[in-house]
Amino acid sequence: MADRIGLGIDFGGTKLLGAVIDLETGKVLASAKKRSSAADSAEEVMERMYDLADATLRAGKIKASDIDGIGVGIAGQVNAEKGILLGTPNLSQAVVELPIVDLLRKRYKVPAALRNDVQIAAVGEMAHGAGRGAKSFMCCFVGTGVGGAIVEGGKLVSGASGSAGEIGHLVIDAGGRLCGCGGSGHLEAYASRTAITNTLLGHLKRGRPTLLRELMPEISDGEANAAIRSGVLAKAVEAGDPLVTETIHDAGRYLGLGLASVINLLNPGRIVLGGGVIEAVDLLFAVAVEHAMREALPTPARATEIVRAGLGDYSGVVGAALLGAQAKKR
Ligand SMILES: [Zn+2]
Structure with missing residues (x-):
């Protein structure tokens, strides 16, 4: 076992991933995965978190006293300084004030840290992934939603209120389209897997021919409630399905326009694109890059390289483990 190890937890909307990380190399030494759905109470969120942390320690055959710290990334709004979760789509209640860091410290007797899920992924990519060697970069992850984080001079940029x-x-x-946040015309309502799914379900309902009916029979009438998996989208594009190809094209164009705005505003040296849909569907990445470069101002566009995330599913847990180990003992 490595000299310095940390525990990282990525607490997503549907997937919970925990991993024991070698803090020097970013290598995943052991991991545990659980499915999740919206919890009914803050206590339930913590029970699931303990459950995952314990399972991860067991998978690594280690005790809590063997780790340098524990870090958690969770979808939602957090107060990173105080280690408090303020609100999360993982919970049916709208607002909470859950002191996750204090609770983890008490239970495991090690330093702990809390950030949102995209920020931990950016930290992971910065240390051991596609952000290496870049002092300033922007991370953008496309999945259920579209999330982003900015790294400037090797540090996460929080902004006035952490967002x-x-x-x-x-x-x-x-x-334009209504966004999950209540606003309209936001990028997430056009380029997320949720947006792509909604568009495709609409076409299925109207009877448009597509390979999706064979690849995922449960959605063939367009009534399903489930997200269309990234792997299914990739297969349909590979097979040249016109409907899915056209839908991915549209999503990629909007994603590219969003990235062009980022390039113009921040003049980043690098943009790291990741998340399940980007990983699986090459076309989405290619179309987004093409439109970003076409639409951004020429000078900052030439200074920006757009690359894929380097750690795949593990960028979050790697970053979380690093942040946990950097947190102060109290
Ligand atoms: Zn929005």
Whole structure:
């Protein structure tokens, strides 16, 4: 076992991933995965978190006293300084004030840290992934939603209230589609897997021919409630399915327009694109890059390289483990 190890937890909306990380190399030494759905109470959120942390320690055959710290990334709004979760789509209640860091410290007797899920992924990519060697870069992850984080001079940029980097809520179409946040015309409503799914389900309902009916029979009438998996989208594109190809093209164009705005505003040296849909569907990445470069101002566009995330599913847990180990003992 490595000299310095940390525990990282990525607490997503549907997937919970925990991992024991070698803090020097970013290598995943052991991991545990659980499915999740919206919890009914803050206590239930903590029970699931303990459950995952314990399972991860068991998978690594280690005790809590063997780790340098524990870090958690969770979808939602957090107060990173105080280690408090303020609100999360993982919970049916709208607002909470859950002191996750204190609770973890008490239970495991090690330093702990809390950030949102995109910020931990950016930290992971900065240390051991596609952000290496870049002092300033922007991370953008496309999944259920579209999340982003900004790294400047090797540090996460928080902004006045901790939400800097929310690329998913850039307005890319005035008065356009309703976004999950209540606003309209936001990037997330056009480029997320949720948006792609909604568009495709609409076409299925109207009877448009597509390979999706064979690949995912449960959605063939367009009534399903489930997200269309990234792997299914990739297969349909590979097979040349016109409907899915066209839908991915549209999503990629909007994503590219959002990235062009980021390039113009921040003049980043690098943009790291990741998340399940980007990983699986090459076409989405290619179309987004093409439109970003076409639409951004020429000078900052030439200075920006757009690359894929380097750690795949593990960028979050790697970053979380690093932040946990950096947190102060109290
Ligand atoms: Zn929004």
